[in-house]
Amino acid sequence: MAETGYTLVIGDKNFSSWSLRPWLAMKAAGIPFAEEHVRLRQPETKQAILRHSPSGKVPALKAGGEVIWDGLAILEFLAERHSEKRLWPEDPAARAAARSISAEMHAGFATLRNEMPMDLLARLPSPHIGDALASEIRRIIAIWREARARFGAGGPHLFGAFTNADAMFAPVATRFRTYAVDVAAFGDDGTASAYADAILAMPAIAAWTDGAEAELRGRKAEARG
Incomplete structure (x- = not known):
């Protein structure tokens, strides 16, 4: 895990808009985290996500012994935990x-x-x-x-x-x-x-895009065998 103890479970970067949201917030705020990926749109996707999140959906944030499994809930959690990052406006x-x-x-x-x-x-x-x-x-x-x-x-x-x-x-x-x-x-x-x-x-958007491109290259290489 990252030094904060956070692991963010996300889906494919090309498709998962909900995964992008907390990922972007954490990157923009400089909150360190480890990243765990579940491939979407596969027969085993649901079961793979259920190993991390009771909702069976991404994203999910692992924080010590807790799991926060809704995108907006994750953002609220981060804003509370890291008030110095001002993830909500002060006014x-x-x-x-x-x-x-x-x-x-x-x-x-x-x-x-x-x-x-x-x-x-x-x-x-x-x-x-x-x-x-x-x-x-x-x-x-x-x-x-x-x-x-x-x-x-x-x-x-x-x-x-x-x-x-x-x-x-x-x-x-x-x-x-x-x-x-x-x-x-x-x-x-x-x-x-x-x-x-x-x-x-x-x-951070450029970094997410680089990740999506890397995933696509990996899929193509996998398809070629």
């Missing part, structure tokens, strides 16, 4: 807003998840965007614009400095790139595109 109004939009991301946007699943390394043509998906994209853009306008003066992220809210929305930035979403067509004034660019430019 009470900003912190309440950050938690609200994170919970909205956690519970909502089912159409986006279903119709634009995370496929980090792919570059695909934009699919047909029906009313339900368009409504969710507009809502995301509105969230980003409001957070940046109210709280984002101190840096390029939603609340200036990186917070758990950015970890929650980072997979959306990758989806917009994968599916060539023209955010201007959904009311963006440049704020959303600039924010997505800032997320995608993070060194």
